[in-house]
Amino acid sequence: MEDHISFILNELGEDREKYFNAMSPPIIQTSNFAFPDVDIFRKSILDEVNSHVYTRGNNPTVEILRKKLAALECTDDALVFASGSAAIAAAIMSCVAQGDHVICVRHPYSWTSALLSKYLFRFGVDYDFVDGSDMNAIENLIRPTTKLLFLESPNTFTFELQDIRACATLAKKHNIKTAIDNSYSSPLFQQPAKMGVDIVIHTLTKYINGHSDVVGGAVCSSHEIINKMFMEEYMTLGGIISPHDASLVIRGLRTLPLRMSRVQSSTKIIVEKLKTHEKIKRVIYPFDPDFPQYELAKKQMSGCGGLFTVEFNVPDIESLLQIVSKIKRWKIAVSWGGHEALMMPIAALYNLPGRADPHIPWNYVRFYVGLEEPEYLLEDLLEALVRE
Ligand SMILES: *Cc1c(COP(=O)(O)O)cnc(C)c1O
Numbered sequence: 001m002e003d004h005i006s007f008i009l010n011e012l013g014e015d016r017e018k019y020f021n022a023m024s025p026p027i028i029q030t031s032n033f034a035f036p037d038v039d040i041f042r043k044s045i046l047d048e049v050n051s052h053v054y055t056r057g058n059n060p061t062v063e064i065l066r067k068k069l070a071a072l073e074c075t076d077d078a079l080v081f082a083s084g085s086a087a088i089a090a091a092i093m094s095c096v097a098q099g100d101h102v103i104c105v106r107h108p109y110s111w112t113s114a115l116l117s118k119y120l121f122r123f124g125v126d127y128d129f130v131d132g133s134d135m136n137a138i139e140n141l142i143r144p145t146t147k148l149l150f151l152e153s154p155n156t157f158t159f160e161l162q163d164i165r166a167c168a169t170l171a172k173k174h175n176i177k178t179a180i181d182n183s184y185s186s187p188l189f190q191q192p193a194k195m196g197v198d199i200v201i202h203t204l205t206k207y208i209n210g211h212s213d214v215v216g217g218a219v220c221s222s223h224e225i226i227n228k229m230f231m232e233e234y235m236t237l238g239g240i241i242s243p244h245d246a247s248l249v250i251r252g253l254r255t256l257p258l259r260m261s262r263v264q265s266s267t268k269i270i271v272e273k274l275k276t277h278e279k280i281k282r283v284i285y286p287f288d289p290d291f292p293q294y295e296l297a298k299k300q301m302s303g304c305g306g307l308f309t310v311e312f313n314v315p316d317i318e319s320l321l322q323i324v325s326k327i328k329r330w331k332i333a334v335s336w337g338g339h340e341a342l343m344m345p346i347a348a349l350y351n352l353p354g355r356a357d358p359h360i361p362w363n364y365v366r367f368y369v370g371l372e373e374p375e376y377l378l379e380d381l382l383e384a385l386v387r388e
Pocket residue numbers: 083084085086109156181183184203204205206215216217335
């Protein structure tokens with residue numbers, strides 16, 4: 001019963017008798033906690049990751065969220081951060097020191113890429129980006145100083161996957177840790193720890209909170225890794241989530257299965273319809289049988305969410321942006337995973353002053369399917385495609 005999703009989302013970590021049997025847990029909005037005597041104070045300081053000393057360490061509201069996220073990812077424990085990027089930074093930094101080397105899949109989330117290539121590089125941490133579908137290429141990059149293999153499967157623009165089990169096995173053979181950004185799938189559709197990955201990372205901003213009103217992140221891992229990360233990156237850098245935001249994420253989690261299944265079924269309908277449209281060259285979606293890594297996707301993911309990318313069959317940026325300007329029910333925005341449908345035309349990121357052009361072709365538009373009626377979203381897209 002303890003590992004049933006419904007139990008995790010509705011009961012685990014909650015102790016209602018402590019707070020008037022309130023169904024929704026209280027927001028323990030406090031910076032610090034008092035102790036009845038010196039002995040308990042000393043014991044708490046020695047086990048701060050599990051005690052209540054100071055809210056930069058462990059806060060009771062945040063602790064409920066930690067327990068639920070760890071259980072969803074089948075790990076011992078979790079830490080919750082102020083953003084997904086803070087979680088990624090803490091996870092990577094916990095694995096390396098000056099002179100070490102990280103192998104990372106190419107074109108990861110943009111701030112993961114910046115962390116490795118611009119930021120940690122300044123402190124003497126070397127890196128290589130690699131085609132994550134090529135196991136030989138990964139193995140050839142391994143050096144005696146390699147400490148971490150960082151995966152993101154699928155990524156969130158073109159959805160390339162890595163064979164997670166094979167990567168974890170290879171890394172273990174060389175005594176290298178593996179970490180994965182599992183945001184695309186949410187903990188419901190892919191559980192990398194079960195495939196041998198050491199550290200599983202999520203942005204909470206997307207599916208897990210799901211209401212477009214919180215920025216947060218999480219790292220799920222073993223007691224050994226979490227306890228060390230708590231005393232180092234977590235307490236030192238202090239990128240914690242507030243108790244109030246944690247309570248909003250707990251609220252969001254209650255409906256995660258419902259939202260994921262709605263998003264999945266709507267996306268299937270929309271992708272199938274768009275695939276055959278004459279103005280569309282290709283729809284990229286991991287659970288589409290034409291997706292190049294479809295077999296691998298089906299093998300390691302139990303479901304697929306609401307992100308897909310359309311390669312438009314148009315002659316130039318102008319005609320693409322004309323179509324985009326006619327779409328009204330999908331909002332132009334970054335991010336995804338909330339209640340609302342979004343689109344991200346890559347062309348908008350071309351020719352920005354002082355910025356390199358993206359590696360993704362200009363005729364790609366990423367769409368995110370929200371909780372709207374699929375027919376409502378589809379109608380808007382099809383109309384934009386017919387009107388000249
Ligand atoms: C959004 C996102 C992040 C960063 O999360 P924030 O909460 O915005 O910091 C990391 N990885 C992926 C795949 C994302 O989509």
